[in-house]
Amino acid sequence: MLAPKKVKYRKQQKGRRKGIASRGSQLNFGDYALQASECGWLTTRQIEAARVAMTRHIKRGGKIWIRIFPDKPITKKPAETRMGKGKGPPEDWVAVIKPGRILYEMEGVTRETAVQAFRLAAHKLPLATKFIAREEASESA
């Protein structure tokens, strides 16, 4: 499971997701990518589930890059606890996603395989996503 090894502070504020991704919005490593079309949080389990779905489809061919990392701690109050008494303990890690963010990249497979693998992966994510390919990324206007 993806999680930071060291942190400066155990808890963070919730924050707001405004605007679009400026960093991490280019296809940099592979030939195909899955790009977020809307904003949201991706938990470490969701990122992992999508990766497993893709890897199972492409089997032992191809290479996958995970372009996001869950570095934001999410806290949750224990069940049946009265309000107050401070913020709950950290429960999960999430990656903050803005529209345009490249989530995964893939190389070494055919376009059809990549489309299908990303389709399976997208079903594991709580965001709308789209498939992009290297040539289309450079040609689109």
Place this chain on the structure above:
Amino acid sequence: MEQRELEVDLRMDKGKGAASRIRREGRIPAVLYGRAMETYSLSLNPEELKKILTSGARENTLIGLRIKGEGSEKVGHKVVMLKDLQVHPTKRKYLHADFYAVAMDVKIEVEVPIHLTGKAEGVKTGGILEQPRREVRVRCLPSDIPEFIEVDVSGLTIGDSLHVKDIPSSSKFEIVAETNFTVASVTPPISEAKYEEIVAAPEGEREIVQPERIGEKKEEAEEGKA
């Protein structure tokens, strides 16, 4: 190398307000600069630019700018190259273009795409062809810029790799690379055991490991001393 023509308008109004107005009209702002010349603000039709960038040498195409508008006679006809292009991350629309005026007798450095040809031997036996570097920096005259450089990978077996120094040289251009980067390699597929490990479904309720806080140990040690 083929030179393409592009019609642009010279504009006097600057700033983000003017740029937004231009984009609302369906055009995009652009800028023209070069050695020993003034900088000019332009606007152009993105569809025409797209036609140029999706054919031939793509971003390395030599473009002849036909500048129109008030004061355009001062600028004259310029041969330019695309220096930078801003694209919207989700809509993939062009937002802004930078043009660099080139002198046809002065060598320039440009990034040229590398095209891999042939089917690697290693891929036939189950390996994965990787291309870590898709472009290489080349120094040449603007008229000699190659559209792409072809590299034959058919001789690569599993574990083999091709580097920048293996790229065939030409009399028209020289490859500029301080580091001998890997251009292509054929890696073995992951082992069955490793594959099983990778695709093992994450356990339902795996405990979240609490990370160490930076400086936590140090503080404790200091407290201990005190």
